[in-house]
Amino acid sequence: MSAVTQLDKKEELPFYEPQGDEIELFMHAYEHKLPVLIKGPTGCGKTRFISHMAEKLNLPLYTVACHDDLSASDLVGRHLIGDGATVWSDGPLTRAVREGGICYLDEVVEARKDTTVVIHPLTDDRRILPIDRTGEILHAPDNFMLVVSYNPGYQNLLKGMKPSTRQRFLSMSFDYLPAPAEVEVLINETNVDKAMAQRLVVLANTLRELKDQDLEEGASTRLLVYTATLINTGFDPVKACRAGMIEPLTDDPDIVAGLMELVQAAFGSAEA
């Protein structure tokens, strides 16, 4: 089954540092009932952005983490066999359409191809969800919104998004934040001091430059937050970087050694 989470309402908005005009764009999209596609590398804040917006718009959020076995009926729902009868059980997408809210399909390109069948009628002006099995046709309420995301960086060649699907969404592109903004995020998330946050961000940006050659992917903001959390609780910065930013990126011992020299160069004041 797909991982489905419904966030509990919290009192305060999850912290979110805008990269550009995405909040405004999202608000407009919601008002005009337009679906949205978000692309960007791992851990750059896509999911955080959606939960932030769900809070802001006061909508329930249905997140589906797509995987390569996820089929249309995982989204729509299916008959289960009960005691002497079959029982229909709604999938997360159907639930969102029935009750209103944001349905967020994370890494949508991972899902099986038949999911496009249910996505397409929801993303044009019909805004309907036909359920073949039960013969129902659900009309999405005004407060329903479909959001999908994908990471163009990896596996894109084998699992690219079809243009016919892509052209049904307003699209926004996310990237890692510019350095000053990312520093702010770190401070906000972990209370780490500013100088340390700056050094971490410089290190992360250095790592991001190694993408595609030595590393498969650069260090995400999420990893930065983890690292800063360790450091802030008194963990040795060099060791924290190793655990938080170097080891998660590669398994190659030579690359780890080389990057640790880099960490030493950036943080190594402790040992000479």
Place this chain on the structure above:
Amino acid sequence: MEEQVGQIWDRLITRVAKQGYAKAAVTLDQVKGPLGVFFRALGGDSALRVTATTATLHKARRNWLQRVAGSGRKVELAWQDETCLYLPAQLDVFPDRQLNRDLYFWLAAMAGARVPAEVHQSRNWIVDNQQRTLHTLRQFQGLHPRYLSLVQAYIALRPEPERLKPEAAAMEQAIQQALIQPGSVTALPEARFAPDPVALWLHPDPPRSAGLLNSDDAQDRNASKGQTRQTQQRRRQAERVEKPEEQGFTMGVRHEADLFSFAEFSKMDRATDEEDNLDQAENIANDIDKMSVAQDNTTVASRIKFDLDLPSEQEDDIPLSEGVLYPEWDFKKDQLLPNQCRIIPMMSRNAVDCELPDHLQKPARRLRRQFESLSARPQWIRGQYEGDKLDLDAYLDYRGAIASSGSAHAGDPRLYYQKRPLIRDMACLLLADLSLSTDAWVNDTSQVIDVIRDSVHLFAESLHASGDQFAIHGFSSRRREHVRFNCIKDFNENYDARVRGRIADISPGFYTRMGAAIRHATDLLGKQPAQKKLLLLLTDGKPNDLDRYEGRYGVEDTRKAILEARNQGLIPFCITIDEEANQYLPYLFGHQGYTFIRQAEQLPKRLPQLYMTLTGKLLGG
């Protein structure tokens, strides 16, 4: 005469050189991997590979007096040009191992750190190095303690100014001052002699330093004084032809000398060689030969031979067409030059139909069995919530569970079979490097080309069994107008005795113009209807050819060709037996895009296995 003196001199400097701390020595090979990553991470040019600096031949000639005078220990200094970062093959400057290791990383940092444009290489050695030190330290504050301990240890090893003659003392004082307080010395005091080399700094006059950091500007300069430069170059080449027997020896001596030469190095720019002149080819070949010797010590030297003649038309393979023109990427101009290379598809003339060689029969049988299981039909998958047919066993279990427990929720409600197509819609093109370097010997009994031949045999057997579509081609080149593309098996050909005959007939020749070959392979593979397309490159070295393709140009063009292939949705993957491969293949194929097979003898068996894991990943992932 020169030779005799040189020998004495050589013995002398060798003895002096032993003042290093051999026990604490760190070799470049020990730190090469991490060092490369570190260098790139600090901002070093990612196309460069890290290699040992040894004698380089393209040096200005200095008179004998200067050579003797420019004394000092045999120290190799760090420098970079547009293809490599050169570092000493071994560092034993300090009695402490850790310090020697630190020195490696310090040198890489110096070379890698981004410096503002005004810090030109080799404008003023002492000022530039101080500026570089300052910039490096500013960017990477963590290096500070390391630098301080290096300087401290290093100054202790340098001559004490008080013991030197006044002239030398002033100079030494300036250098020490510059080390302790980078930025504080604005000029080197005048002296008749060059100072002792400084192990913490970059090469005072890096050979071929133009390019890299200021390639545009270098080009401008070259353009303006092109005439003189060419004359110089010619002179140099003439010189070399005159005394070939001295080369091995003068190499060492000149190296000692040029560490301290601040001037008159004649820069060589292959790009402006008029490459269509065959007469020059031999000289260029000469260059390549020696550069390889210089970079890889002796192993390659025995490998590379130059054979510039094409076989006569009657002997040569049959050209299948006039040729197809392909563009080539010029990284200096940053543009794709149209119609630069002519790919000539060829078909072996002398191939005789044959069966699989005996020694491959057994592994082939085993591989065939393995690969047959890959050609899977649609499968029924049990235990599904829904599906095309009911799984009666599961249903009975389910009813039973309910009946026995009396609860409607007991039992597993996954009662269906589902039919999943597991079709491998896959096309693979194997592109084998047939350049002359494959003529080398792997061990006492077999050559690289034998290994490649066996690999191709087993690969073909395996893929034939798997049912995947595949083609096999080989390539070699002799300059851009003659890139041979040997067809071994086309996509629409059957795998039979004829193909086996062609495999048996492959033979090494010429050079490795990889970019054009990859572009042509991309074209062929791109036309296949399969969903997933794998472009496998089997090679033993990096791109090279007689003209400027050797070095950075070739690497950049190949990289471009690979990117183009990727953009077309192909999956390029490289299999190499070159131990140096990790120096340049990540730049070409990405870190996940290649594999290195240490023992070439294993390649025949490893190649099909690799294909299996690779395609398993492609299809299952």
